Amino acid sequence: MPELRQDPATKEWVIIATERMQRPDEFCRPAARPIQPEHDPDCPFCPGLETRTPPELWARRNAGVANDPGWSVRVIPNKFAALVDEGNTDRHLLDGFFRQMDAVGHHEVVLETPVHNRFIHLMSTAEVEEVLHAYRARYLGLRQDRRVKLILIFKNHGEAAGTSLTHPHSQIAATPVVLAYVRRKCEEAIRYFDATGRCLYVDIQKAEGQSGQRVILESGCFLVFHPFASQVPFETWIVPKRHRPSFGQVSTEELQDLAGVLKESLRRLAVLLNDPDYNYVIHSAPVDGEDEEYFLWHLEIVPRLTRIAGFELGTGMRINTARPEETALAMRKIAT
Amino acid sequence: MPELRQDPATKEWVIIATERMQRPDEFCRPAARPIQPEHDPDCPFCPGLETRTPPELWARRNAGVANDPGWSVRVIPNKFAALVDEGNTDRHLLDGFFRQMDAVGHHEVVLETPVHNRFIHLMSTAEVEEVLHAYRARYLGLRQDRRVKLILIFKNHGEAAGTSLTHPHSQIAATPVVLAYVRRKCEEAIRYFDATGRCLYVDIQKAEGQSGQRVILESGCFLVFHPFASQVPFETWIVPKRHRPSFGQVSTEELQDLAGVLKESLRRLAVLLNDPDYNYVIHSAPVDGEDEEYFLWHLEIVPRLTRIAGFELGTGMRINTARPEETALAMRKIAT
Helix, strand or coil: EEEEEEECCCCCEEEECCHHCCCCCCCCCCCCCCCCCCCCCCCCCCCHHHHHHCCCCEEEEECCCCCCCCCEEEEEECCCCCECCCCCCCEEEECCCCCEEEEECCCEEECCCCCCCHHHHHHCCHHHHHHHHEEEEEHHHHCCCCCCCEEEEEECCHHHHHCCCCCCCCEEEEEEECCHHHHHHHHHHHHHHHHHHCCCCHHHHHHHHHCCCCEEEEEECEEEEEECCCCCCEEEEEEEECCEEEEEECCCCHHHHHHHHHHHHHHHHHHHHHCCCEEEEECCCCHHCCCCCCCCCCEEEEECCCCHHHHHHHHHEEEECCCCHHHHHHHHCCCC | CCCCCCCCCCCEEECCCCCCCCCHHHHCCCCCCCCCCCCCCCCCCCCCCCCCCCCCCEEEEEECCCCCEEEEEEEEECCCCCCCCCCCEEEEEEEEEEEEEEEEEEEEEEECCCCCCCHHHHHHHHHHHHHHHHHHHHHHHHCCCCCCEEEEEEEECCHHHHCCCCCCEEEEEEECCCHHHHHHHHHHHHHHHHHHHHHHHHHHHHHHHHCCCCCCECCCCCCCCCCCCCCCCCCEEEECCCCCCHHHHHHHHHHHHHHHHHHHHHHHHHHHCCCEEEEEEEEECCCCCCCCCCCCCCCEEECCCCCCHHHHHHCCCEEECHHHHHHHCCCCCCCC
């Protein structure tokens, strides 16, 4: 029998459709991903072609000067930026009805490694940590811009996840508006805080930890689980134990811990599902809400194993064909 | 320069990303769809294999009795139903925190034609009209179930749109909850109605009609356009001129007109984009809101030409790489 589960963060219902239930291994990528070289002379993100990208905004380097090879992590503006550092936040009314504004903001690319085929789950923990340091540095840099309302750090891995470039990279977007989707999640969290005096996300983490059925692993600073109302098979949340609304407030100790936990979560997905396409997203409170107690930053991994169809487009409700208790069990069984 | 546009129906912003702008013909399906026969002896939706599907709920037939061949449109329960006619709408609290309920409701399949390869854009207008009559009949049937809160009629065409079966079919889902996504659209429409005394969707249609830049075609009963804040390239809305909240209230005259307009819209998409994968969805007010003035039923066609990535997952904001003014112009240019 299918069942409905309510996502406590959005109050949206999801259908866990047992009639279509697939075993965890049925979500496995059917064919191997094409093998990539360590260095691709045509890849604009590989060392040596720095002039084919816009000048770097930030880098961690072992040698060389800006825009030379010798970097280990490099942040550059997105050449096809969806948000640009021009214009202002004035809204304009068109035809007396429609509202429009400049797409002012920032859109950056984080080159995670000079090695063309070293994806996060194949990196050393120290290498992952360097990537996370870059995230934090750019988050703190971008929040200086008074026009910025929200900073999103995310990664697209594989074609189904929306990337065309193979070289390991993530992106950072800084938007001039708090999006309606984010605003609604905040409103739910505020409503919960007003009723209980507690952060909704802290309580989600506690409830998942106490239930234990959907927990994958736990470190000193983080709990990793497949949430009760998972929208998609193998959706994975990494939630910090220390209560801070924004990723900009993450501590160096937490970054070190997160490096291991993120790598291990992605490694287990890669082992179990044959290196699936996925996105991950670091959710933070809007910049103006960094001192509010109602939100807790966290990282969500969304494997792209299924597609949405008309049902989801029309209702906003997902049909998840896997039970998170079963996918979490499969993830726990992978040897460390 | 990219720009932000606000969707008046959801208040969500969308990025129209001119830097990545593609010409309309670049969205064309790269390879031809595999040619299908008129009859596939292995297809459970083709006439002759009626015993391989659950017994029919409704049919228009030229000959034969129930569950025999001789039907021109046939409605059956979905064999892999996400919502089932068992259980009740009680909510249960699990582990003192998580909310769960039975996935009670209905999930039906509309076999649009006995001809395996006669897709809507290839049908006669009279054939499309028969399909629409089936939609209305089932809508009116399902709304008799007091547990049903929302009835969604939708179609998945092609693999990228989430279908695995080729035979022309659509689906009807009746849910036991008003989904948060639908509730929010209603709330926006109510807020607009309270401020202006007018239906938001009527005003969207009027503003699109007056601007004219994004209009594709107009019939006696409908206006077809690419909306100002299109979420995806070639998103197409078909909006009735007569103000009725629910598709259940559509008149026979309107169904006749809609048949021609829907067929023509899909035909132009097929000509321009080489038979793209798409979904369409008929949006109606929740069943309990059928007498409210704030909503207007309408049909949205969503071609599946692009994928969402981490940016969209994290913000809820889409990046649309085509300007609806340009895609509408390309659609207008297709000869009738």
